[in-house]
Amino acid sequence: MDWAKNFYSETGRWWAKAEARIGDRDHHRVAQLHEYAGKQPHRVLELGPGYGTTAAVTANAGHTVTAVELSDRATVASAFAAEVTGGTMTVINDDFYAVQLEGPFDVVSYWNGFGIGSDADQRRLLTRIAAEWLRPGGVALIDVSNPFVWASWHGDEEHLMPNPEQGYEHELYETTTFDPITSTATDTWWRADLPEEKHSQHLRCYTPADLALLVAGTGLTLTTVVGDPAGLLKDQHEYLAVLHHEV
Structure with a gap:
């Protein structure tokens, strides 16, 4: 954790x-x-x-x-x-x-x-x-x-552009994976200008x-x-x- x-x-x-x-x-x-x-x-x-x-x-x-x-x-x-x-x-x-x-x-x-x-x-x-x-x-x-829905998102990728008027200041990328053995979703994000700095959350699904x-x-x-x-x-x-x- x-x-x-x-x-x-x-x-x-x-x-x-x-x-x-x-x-x-x-x-x-x-x-x-x-x-x-x-x-x-x-x-x-x-x-x-x-x-x-x-x-x-x-x-x-x-x-x-x-x-x-x-x-x-x-x-x-x-x-x-x-x-x-x-x-x-x-x-x-x-x-x-x-x-x-x-x-x-x-x-x-x-x-x-x-x-x-x-x-x-x-x-x-x-x-x-x-x-x-x-x-x-x-x-x-x-x-x-x-887990049913997170599994359906396995392999999904998102590219989000900035929207300063709405308060979103960064261009972002996201990838989602799902491990069927542990029933764990991993959601990874990074800024387009800092591609080497990736940030992931790991969620055990039940x-x-x-x-x-x-x-x-x-x-x-x-x-x-x-x-x-x-x-x-x-x-x-x-x-x-x-x-x-x-x-």
Whole structure:
């Protein structure tokens, strides 16, 4: 997992002007939180919040949010935290495999990021969620990379031109590969003017059945998979897993 801080920090610098904006996706995520955990005020732990846009919308909905971000994107998230007008939002720039937090939380969310590292790493994180952070009966909301769609992207290449008006300042290349043995997607990016500096993220993908096996024994139970079956086979590159802390 040594690549993670560098990858998300570097790409964060490329895309912050364009993507560090609150949008429909953030509001949709908070609607999902309310659907599966209720609208009453919660203590929410958000892992890997990136620029902090969803965490800010969650806080503005009246929740108390602790957001733990490994990369330099935490700086942008802290700026969003300073503008929260509803509940509260605290940003911690740390590794959530090592960070010490004061629990318990009613909700733990991990939007768009689960799958960094080995199966053992994922189980270690899930066990921390259950044993240290999530209250009994609490809800964990985790986006999981879908192997069916990532596999269909194997060998794809993209060439993206700058669009300064939208905040995209660099000409970029991307290649995607998928290892069917380990069910791991590798997404590699580089700037056209720095072709020797390539940055890759590696995402372990899980079918819902594989996720249920991974979760077994961690103290969490997979209760709902949010996603259309046809979409999971064709174009939904991730799905929301709803897990509950066993009482």
